[in-house]
Amino acid sequence: QQQVKQSPQSLIVQKGGISIINCAYENTAFDYFPWYQQFPGKGPALLIAIRPDVSEKKEGRFTISFNKSAKQFSLHIMDSQPGDSATYFCAASPNIMTTDSWGKLQFGAGTQVVVTP
Amino acid sequence: NAGVTQTPKFQVLKTGQSMTLQCAQDMNHEYMSWYRQDPGMGLRLIHYSVGAGITDQGEVPNGYNVSRSTTEDFPLRLLSAAPSQTSVYFCASSSGTGHSEAFFGQGTRLTVV
Numbered sequence: 001q002q003q004v005k006q007s008p009q010s011l012i013v014q015k016g017g018i019s020i021i022n023c024a025y026e027n028t029a030f031d032y033f034p035w036y037q038q039f040p041g042k043g044p045a046l047l048i049a050i051r052p053d054v055s056e057k058k059e060g061r062f063t064i065s066f067n068k069s070a071k072q073f074s075l076h077i078m079d080s081q082p083g084d085s086a087t088y089f090c091a092a093s094p095n096i097m098t099t100d101s102w103g104k105l106q107f108g109a110g111t112q113v114v115v116t117p
Numbered sequence: 118n119a120g121v122t123q124t125p126k127f128q129v130l131k132t133g134q135s136m137t138l139q140c141a142q143d144m145n146h147e148y149m150s151w152y153r154q155d156p157g158m159g160l161r162l163i164h165y166s167v168g169a170g171i172t173d174q175g176e177v178p179n180g181y182n183v184s185r186s187t188t189e190d191f192p193l194r195l196l197s198a199a200p201s202q203t204s205v206y207f208c209a210s211s212s213g214t215g216h217s218e219a220f221f222g223q224g225t226r227l228t229v230v
Contacts, residue, residue, distance in 0.1 A: 002158075002159065004159075006159070009157070032216035034216075034218075036219075041223070041224075042223055042224075043121070043207050043209075043221030043222050043223050043224055044160070044207070044219075044221050045220075045221065046218045046219065049216070049218075051216075089159060089160065093216055105162070105219065107152075107159040107160040107161075108159050109157055109158060109159040110157075110159050
């Protein structure tokens with residue numbers, strides 16, 4: 001049973017549009033929320049990450065919004081480009097003070113994003 | 118800089134055969150792990166290691182074995198391949214300091230017939 005639920009499974013957006021991917025979690029011990037981007041035939045690569053002490057983090061056209069009370073976080077891709085076509089995974093990891101948290105990184109099921117020209 | 122290198126990239130096995138997926142990293146990372154990726158399931162942790170000589174089970178360890186004799190290498194062994202182990206396997210490494218970035222290899226696509 002996945003500890004991080006991700007939606008939608010796939011989405012198609014036109015060039016210049018906004019892509020939004022949502023994730024939800026239950027484990028309140030999670031305190032680190034990275035997003036990974038994966039191109040076909042490649043391994044995932046870190047895109048952006050957030051900790052729950054901030055509600056939003058922006059890096060270029062990519063923004064994470066975080067709602068601690070709702071236990072939800074989302075990725076927004078602004079001005080989507082064909083080069084953004086990839087699979088995106090949200091993930092969560094427990095507090096590093098409690099256990100060997102790195103080994104406990106939990107991934108969502110992934111969202112395949114297709115940006116049409 | 119090579120990063121995380123996995124071999125082979127593709128493999129077809131018959132049911133019952135055994136094999137080892139190789140993983141090596143050149144970043145002197147302490148933490149290494151193996152994931153499997155299946156459609157609609159995301160990445161699921163198989164085994165991980167927090168340093169040479171130390172390994173532990175992840176979410177889906179059954180049918181797999183690991184060892185970590187050096188910092189650089191973390192091989193994954195399939196003891197007796199089953200069709201349910203058809204998947205794409207990724208090895209990852211991290212420095213382990215705080216919530217550090219995980220670096221992934223390019224994956225091994227395994228088919229068990």
